Amino acid sequence: MVLPPLNLFEYEKQAQEHLDTAVWDHYQGGSDDEVTLRACRDAFAQVWLRPRALVDVSSCDLRTTVLGTPISVPVLVAPTGGQGLAHSEGELATVRGAGAAGTLMVVAMFSTRSLEEIAQQATGPRWLQLYVRSRAQTRHVVQRAQAAGYQALVLTVDSPRPARCERDWRNGFAGFPFGNYDEAEFIDPRATEGDKALIQDAVTWEMLDWLRSLTSLPIVLKGILTAEDARFALEHGVAGLIVSNHGGRRLDGSVPALMALPEVIEAVAGRCEVYLDGGIRRGTDVLKALALGARAVLVGRPVLWGLAVNGEQGVRHVLSILSQELETAMALAGCPGVKQIHSSLVRQRGTFGSREPASL
Ligand SMILES: Cc1cc2nc3c(=O)[nH]c(=O)nc-3n(C[C@H](O)[C@H](O)[C@H](O)COP(=O)(O)O)c2cc1C
Ligand SMILES: CC(C)CC(=O)C(=O)O
Secondary structure (H helix, E strand, C coil): CCCCCCCHHHHHHHHHHHCCHHHHHHHHCCCCCCHHHHHHHHHHHCEEECCCCCCCCCCCECCEEECCEEECCCEEECCCCCHHHCCCCCHHHHHHHHHHCCCCEEECCCCCCCHHHHHHHCCCCEEEEECCCCHHHHHHHHHHHHHCCCCCEEEECCCCCCCCCHHHHHHCCCCCCCCCCCHHHHCCCCCCCHHHHCCCCCCCHHHHHHHHHHCCCCEEEEEECCHHHHHHHHHCCCCEEEECCHHHCCCCCCCCHHHHHHHHHHHHCCCCEEEEECCCCCHHHHHHHHHCCCCEEEECHHHHHHHHHHHHHHHHHHHHHHHHHHHHHHHHHCCCEHHHCCHHHEEECCCCHHHCCCCC
16 A cells, blocks of 8 residues: 655655656756756755744734735745646646645646646646746736736747757657647757757847836746846846746756755845745745745746646645645744744855764
8 A cells, every 4th residue: 555645755655656657757867967056955964953942822923915915825836847747737736736735836838738727727826937938928928917917928048959868868758748848839940959949048148128118027037047047037027036046957067955945145235035946845945935035936846746646626626735844844843833943044055163063
């Protein structure tokens, strides 16, 4: 008898049993030597919590807002393409699971179902993630997103080229159908072949201004890792930033998102919301990211594991495990609410001075 997973790592193990090797490797994999993929996780172990004692934590309030939208827990669903490979219902199951868990889904433009079908099944808020392929195609997708009630656009800016995801190459990963495209209508005249045709490599800050001129929807940039780009983004009127290295799937060797977070938070100085993704697997990870200044975090692969194991219920369960773990962690840390999570709750490894125990 297979026991229900207790935590996200148990979901990961069970998900592997449900997926073909090529799909499993596509979901799990990173680029090149997967140094950044591993570092995403390891970064959380470099940050220590400083719990406070004798605080009334008889009820811990996990609720917050993102761009003014209330959510019951500061954990969002990250955009991941190709969810139909995990479960026949794909993104439809995910959006229902996210709504049931009281949170927001960022729908990937490369979803296997159309953004309209996904919106119809949604019970909670959703944003749409965009890659720019051509201006005509982007304009059309933005209009469709607005008509379907998406509340923000998330422009992914870390992917001017496909990375070397060698697991996919070795397995001959066949890809997946795109729910949002009519190839004939939207093919970029500059496109060459394969992945390169998917995303334009000439997207610059000017393109962001053009995107803003198309829509009054708030724009969030995904894939920012430096204070310099955070400042540029603010000058170009973004509403939010996702500090992310794409879960280790783009520039290998790029800094783990958790380590990049402090400089971005400092540069932004409260002028827009900042979120983080990459390697979140435990409630304590969420707590650390929030203490370092993130308004909320996003989870990618764990949602795919939940989807593969048990469709909508699996997605809901993965999100509720994280939520329960966060609640426990907050109580043990003496934080009765998300608003009480401050930077004084964390300490970077190596900042213990002369009294640092040798075992650290
Ligand atoms: C299978 C897979 C597909 C993804 N597809 C997209 C995508 O289409 N657009 C995007 O911006 N990010 C995409 N991402 C990156 C995620 O949004 C997110 O940054 C990353 O998964 C976070 O790391 P985590 O998986 O450790 O939570 C994808 C990630 C995975 C694992
Ligand atoms: C189709 C891909 C470009 C989706 C993606 O962003 C990813 O797999 O990381």
